[in-house]
Amino acid sequence: MLPLLRSDPGLRAITLLGKLQETHPGEFPDSMRRTLERRVSQWRALEGPGKEVFFPQEHLPGAQGLSDFTDMGGLGITITGVPFAHRLYHFVLAFSHWEYACVVDGGESFEALSQGLQNALWQAGGCPREHRTDSLSAAFRNLQEQDDFTVRYAALLEHYGMVGTRNNRGRGHENGSVESSHRHLKEAIDQALMLRGHRDFAERAAYDGFVREVVMRRNRRNAAGFNVEREHLHDLPERRTTDFVEEEARVTRCGTFTVRGILYSAPSRLIGHRLRVRLYNDRLDCYLSGALVHSTQRGTRVPYGRGRALDYRHFIDALKRKPQAFRGLAFRDDLFPREAYRRTWEQLEARLAQREACKLMVGLLELAAHxxxxxILAERLDALLAAGKLPELEQLRHEFAPRQPQCPEVVVETPSAALYDTLLDDEVPV
Incomplete structure (x- = not known):
């Protein structure tokens, strides 16, 4: 075995045992595995190659801040019952371990890094001298030109007076202060979810607030160190810098526009207009002639095909005039705001005539939108489906959107002017 180990020290003991059993059948039973592992380990300690040495670093206050992204798929978070694929942007001050985290439901884009980093710096109240991250080519992979992202990142660092550094590819331990914090933060979030009793949130904003609460509790434990480090942070500039990129998109006659391979909807009044779109980490702001005309949550790419981020409210008035168009609509399934509406449509389509099913479904969406x-309507639909019943639109309208009572007709009688003479004193000449 020694020639094999000397030629390739990475050979494992179980591999060597298999080689011995193949060469000498019946002479080396499996029970020898532990003994062989001890012998190989002793040989590596006496004659094996040297191992990589990790050098602990002394972090000075205000010297270094670290950024990274960490995937949260293993925690099983859902929004209204739908799995929420996302990650966290995570910033840590190396000396005090003060941290900031925010939810990112897209990729590791420049917008996500810029927005998260600036939020962290302004929340901390100052800037460290150095900002360290992993390979920037991975963080900015959504940009088309490598030179472009390098200029953007350099401008971001210059604006805040920080020096940028990066660890070597595949060397996550070189970002150790934030890498270890990833594990501890995810464990803290996981424990908080266990105490909460479930992992479903009514909306994205509720989950954002939940993560902020966990981070704030962790920061309270590091308050003493942060108070020391805060005195060594550089002052913030007068304002934030750009944390978005701009693109142009035309709203088609279908009331949709496409940005970076994702289909969005817009109010029908914008059909035919070309919008200037600002892409932030979490949203899109659309401008027409310098005026903000539409804002929506940023969509997420899908592995195959084109992602969609459509709002049923943009189509409901047009569908009310043409309800039969609902059944064959190309993006029909993306218009259901919640799972209960989708399941209701399946039952309506199976049990009613096409015309009646479309009219009823459009009426339900109109009720929800307007x-x-x-x-609350989704909860009622779930209850009706569980009971095997179909919704009755008029009854639901009467319950959830009762008509306002008409104003009573008020009749005002104008008195004769002569009646005011009775208020005058008889002795006063008229």
Whole structure:
């Protein structure tokens, strides 16, 4: 075995045992595995090659801040019952371990890094001298030109007076202060979810607030160190810098526009107009002639095909005039705001005539859109489906959107001017 180990020290003991059993059948039983592992380990300690040495670093206050992204898929988070694929942007001050984290449901883009980093710096109240991250080519992979992202990142660092550094590819331990914090933060979030009793959230904003609460509790434990480090942070500039990129998109006659391979909807009044779109990490702001005309949550790419981020409210008035168009609509399934509406449509389509099913479904969506009862109506639809019943639109309208009572007709009788003479004193000449 020694020639094999000397030629390739990476050979494992179980591999060597298999070689011995193949060469000498019956002479080396499996029970020898532990003994062989001890012998190989002793040989590596006496004659094997040297191992990589990790050098612990002394972090000075205000010297270094670290950024990284960490995937949260293993925690099983859902939004209204739908699995929420996302990651966290995570910033840590190396000396005090003060941290900031925010939810990112897209990729490791420049917008996500810029927005997260600036939020962290302004929340901390100052800037460290050095900002360290992993390979920037991975963080900015959504940009088309490598030179472009390098200029953007350099401008971001210059604006805040920081020096940028990166660890070597595949060397996550060189970002150790934030890598170890990833594990501890995810464990803290996981434990908080266990105490909460479930992992479903009514909306994205509720989950964002939940993560902030966990981070704030962790920061309270590091308050003493942060108070020391805060005195060594550089002052912030007068304002934030750009944390978005701009693109142009034309709203088609279908009331949709496409940005970076994702289909969005817009109010029908914008059909035919070319919009200037600002892409942030979490949203899109659309401008027409310098005026903000539409804002929506940023969509997420899908592995195959084109992602969609459509709002049923943009189509409901047009569908009310042409309800039969609902059944064959190309993006029909993306218009259901919650799972209960999709399951209701399946039952309507199976049990009613096409014309009646479309009219009823469009009426339900109109009720949800115009009267702000989307969530409570979804609960009622779930209850009706569980009982094997179909919804009755008029009854639901009467319950969730009752008509306002008419104003009573008020008749005002104008008195004769002569009646005011009775108020005058008889002795006063008229």
């Amino acid at each position: 009267h702000g009862v989307e969530a």
